Amino acid sequence: xxxxxxxxxxxxxxxxxxxxxxxxxxxxxxxxxxxxxxxxxxxxxxxxxxxxxxxxxxxxxxxxxxxxxxxxxxxxxxxxxxxxxxxxxxxxxxxxxxxxxxxxxxxxxxxxxxxxxxxxxxxxxxxxxxxxxxxxxxxxxxxxxxxxxxxxxxxxxxxxxxxxxxxxxxxxxxxxxxxxxxxxxxxxxxxxxxxxxxxxxxxxxxxxxxxxxxxxxxxxxxxxxxxxxxxxxxxxxxxxxxxxxxxxxxxxxxxxxxxxxxxxxxxxxxxxxxxxxxxxxxxxxxxxxxxxxxxxxxxxxxxx
Amino acid sequence: xxxxxxxxxxxxxxxxxxxxxxxxxxxxxxxxxxxxxxxxxxxxxxxxxxxxxxxxxxxxxxxxxxxxxxxxxxxxxxxxxxxxxxxxxxxxxxxxxxxxxxxxxxxxxxxxxxxxxxxxxxxxxxxxxxxxxxxxxxxxxxxxxxxxxxxxx
Numbered sequence: 001x002x003x004x005x006x007x008x009x010x011x012x013x014x015x016x017x018x019x020x021x022x023x024x025x026x027x028x029x030x031x032x033x034x035x036x037x038x039x040x041x042x043x044x045x046x047x048x049x050x051x052x053x054x055x056x057x058x059x060x061x062x063x064x065x066x067x068x069x070x071x072x073x074x075x076x077x078x079x080x081x082x083x084x085x086x087x088x089x090x091x092x093x094x095x096x097x098x099x100x101x102x103x104x105x106x107x108x109x110x111x112x113x114x115x116x117x118x119x120x121x122x123x124x125x126x127x128x129x130x131x132x133x134x135x136x137x138x139x140x141x142x143x144x145x146x147x148x149x150x151x152x153x154x155x156x157x158x159x160x161x162x163x164x165x166x167x168x169x170x171x172x173x174x175x176x177x178x179x180x181x182x183x184x185x186x187x188x189x190x191x192x193x194x195x196x197x198x199x200x201x202x203x204x205x206x207x208x209x210x211x212x213x214x215x216x217x218x219x220x221x222x223x224x225x226x227x228x229x230x231x232x233x234x235x236x237x238x239x240x241x242x243x244x245x246x247x248x249x250x251x252x253x254x255x256x257x258x259x260x261x262x263x264x265x266x267x268x269x270x271x272x273x274x275x276x277x278x279x280x281x282x283x284x285x286x287x288x289x290x291x292x293x294x295x296x297x298x299x300x301x302x303x304x
Numbered sequence: 305x306x307x308x309x310x311x312x313x314x315x316x317x318x319x320x321x322x323x324x325x326x327x328x329x330x331x332x333x334x335x336x337x338x339x340x341x342x343x344x345x346x347x348x349x350x351x352x353x354x355x356x357x358x359x360x361x362x363x364x365x366x367x368x369x370x371x372x373x374x375x376x377x378x379x380x381x382x383x384x385x386x387x388x389x390x391x392x393x394x395x396x397x398x399x400x401x402x403x404x405x406x407x408x409x410x411x412x413x414x415x416x417x418x419x420x421x422x423x424x425x426x427x428x429x430x431x432x433x434x435x436x437x438x439x440x441x442x443x444x445x446x447x448x449x450x451x452x453x454x455x456x457x
Contacts, residue, residue, distance in 0.1 A: 050365070053372050053422045053431065054413060105340025115415065119398045126363070128341055128370055130324060134362045164350050176362035179398045208397075 001174045002136025003125040004178055005029070005157065006170040013165030019078055019086060019112065021164040026123050027071040027112045028160040030093055032153055033125075034067050037108065037144075040095040043070040045077055049116075050090045050109065059089070067093070097127045097136070104130040106261045107171075119177060135175045137187045141264065146188070147249050150260050154190050158253075173260075181208040186270035190258040195240055195250075196231040198259060202274050203227055214280065220289040230282045243273045307359040307390045309347050310389055310434045311442040317347035317355075323374065334383040341373035346383070361392040364399050364411070368420060368431060375424035390433045392442040405433050 007022060034040060042063050049056030060077040064070035074091055081089065091110040096103055106127035111117040127136035140146060154171060161167035172178040175186035183205045191197035203226070207218045230236050244250060244259070247266035251258045261267055287295075309317050321328040323342050329335075332346065345357040354375050361367040371388040378385055390411065395403060403420070404412045410419045421428040432444040434442075 051369050051372055053368050053420050054365070055416050086361060094340075103340075105342070115402075119401060120365070128366055129344075129358070129360060129362065130342075134360050177396055177398045179396050182396050 001042060001128060002175075002178060004028075004121040004172040004174060005123040005125075005155075005168070006172075007122045007161075007166040008169040009165060010161070010167045011165050015083070015250055016079060018165050020075060021166045022070060022112070022122060023075055023091065023110055023156065024076065024164065025160050025168075026167065027067050027090070027157055028091070029123065029125060029153070030067040030071075030108050032156050037099070038097055040065050040067055040093055041218065042094050043074050044092045044094065045081075046090045048088050048113070050092055056090070057267070058167055059085075059098060059183065075079070075140050086112060090116055097139065099139045100199050102133065102139065104128055104133070104139070106136065121172070121178075137175050140173075141261075143186055147260055148262065150190075150274075151251055154258055171258075178292075180204050183271050184265075186189050186261070186267040187297070188258070188260040190256060192256050194252070194257050196227055197257065199231055199240075199274070199278075200227050202271050203279060205271065206275050206279050214283060216288040216290065217283050217286045220292040221283075221286065225291065226282065230278060236278055236282075239277055240274070243270055243277075307344070307391065308439055308443055309345060309355075309357055309430075310391060310439045311446055312319075312349045312353055312355060312389075313351045315350045316446060317349050319348035321346040332378070332383060334377055341370050343367075343370045343374040343379075343388075346374070346378060346385075355386045355387045355389050356385055357389045357391065359391045361390045364390065364392070364395065364433075364446070365391075366405050368411075368422075371431060373447045375422050375429065380425035382441050385422075385429055387429055388422055390430050390431060391436060391439055392433060395433075398446070405435075415428060 007025060009018070029036070030040065042061060043061070044058060045060040046056045047059050062070055062073045064073060070093060078086060078089065087113040093108040095106060099108040103129050109120070109124045111120055111122060125136065127139060129135065133139050140149070150173065157168045157171065159231040169192060172186060175185040176189065178186065183201050187288065189198070189201070203223060206214055209215070247262055247270050249260040249262060268284065309320065321332055322345055323329060324344065343356050343358040347355050347357060349355065356371050356378065358367040358370050367390045371390070375385040376390060395405065402414055404414055406412050406419070409432045411433045413416065413420050420431045422431060
């Protein structure tokens with residue numbers, strides 16, 4: 001696991017057009033790493049799950065070492081699938097990551113199945129764990145200049161979206177599957193919008209903690225209103241600028257922003273700081289959900 | 305640092321092969337680098353069980369794929385696999401929608417409502433899952449049992 005890409009629909013194209021465009025994003029990612037760090041060995045189309053142990057069926061194995069021809073063959077095979085099978089398909093491009101002394105298996109996958117997409121996003125790029133390296137991002141952060149590599153990768157992905165039905169929305173560089181409740185496993189993220197989008201990720205994580213001071217207030221709160229309000233405060237922006245600059249490399253391009261961790265624990269540190277100095281103080285004086293409920297009930301009683 | 309293998313039936317493995325070592329792969333007759341989706345260990349236990357083990361799992365789906373591929377390759381060179389094991393810190397919220405750990409320590413596929421099983425040859429083997437803290441506790445209990453035994457002896 002390692003790099004997760006989320007796409008959004010730019011235009012209302014036909015279903016098969018979107019299927020093809022999503023595959024094209026994966027092929028672009030594959031071409032980006034092919035030859036230098038990754039060597040493609042084969043491609044596969046799985047139905048329902050990418051493993052027999054998980055109830056999946058291998059539909060079309062393709063032997064190919066060139067991303068272009070592998071993409072063509074897989075695209076032809078996908079277009080021959082009936083809709084009900086295509087909507088449950090998972091395309092896997094398998095190969096070998098070469099990080100000098102360490103070589104390990106890996107994959108680029110395209111998730112068409114809604115279930116798998118929910119967990120593993122539209123496109124997933126991963127490496128199988130080996131020795132002390134649990135994840136692709138571990139290999140990348142140790143062996144590669146991630147500041148420039150991530151920028152080039154994101155630029156390639158954005159270019160792929162030109163004149164297509166799908167565009168690039170979010171890229172997570174994450175140790176393990178990115179989850180709403182734990183942003184500390186992130187090593188990088190590319191988001192639509194500015195730092196407000198990152199605050200939203202941290203807010204979502206904080207809202208799932210069991211801290212009673214937080215849990216008692218969150219249910220009655222409109223999250224967009226809260227984030228927009230705190231992001232408009234000058235004191236918040238000053239604190240955020242200072243804390244982010246210490247641990248992150250930030251790159252703004254148009255209406256999107258990329259945050260790359262300087263160290264493995266950068267996101268954990270930033271989340272901790274933002275929770276303590278921005279989010280929790282912002283929540284502290286708000287009424288609890290119980291109080292709001294009582295006010296609603298008393299208001300209703302008065303109107304009887 | 306090498307990770308501790310879980311105990312099975314209260315017993316520690318009596319024979320261990322680390323699958324990232326070429327020498328161990330050679331001993332098992334496994335070719336390298338013929339396949340890349342490889343698990344961490346292949347162990348024999350005194351209860352006559354052979355287990356394929358994947359440590360430090362950050363992603364259960366990847367771990368299952370690694371166990372499946374390794375078990376199949378071992379089967380092709382005539383090695384038995386009776387059980388496969390994942391050792392993980394936890395199951396993340398995202399993956400908890402797909403999998404759960406049963407009371408019997410088997411990994412269950414929530415969508416199909418069945419235990420996840422791997423077919424190395426012509427038989428099915430379970431996938432067990434242990435959390436790291438459970439493995440540490442197993443070893444603590446095991447050491448204190450050995451201490452008691454040697455004190456009595």
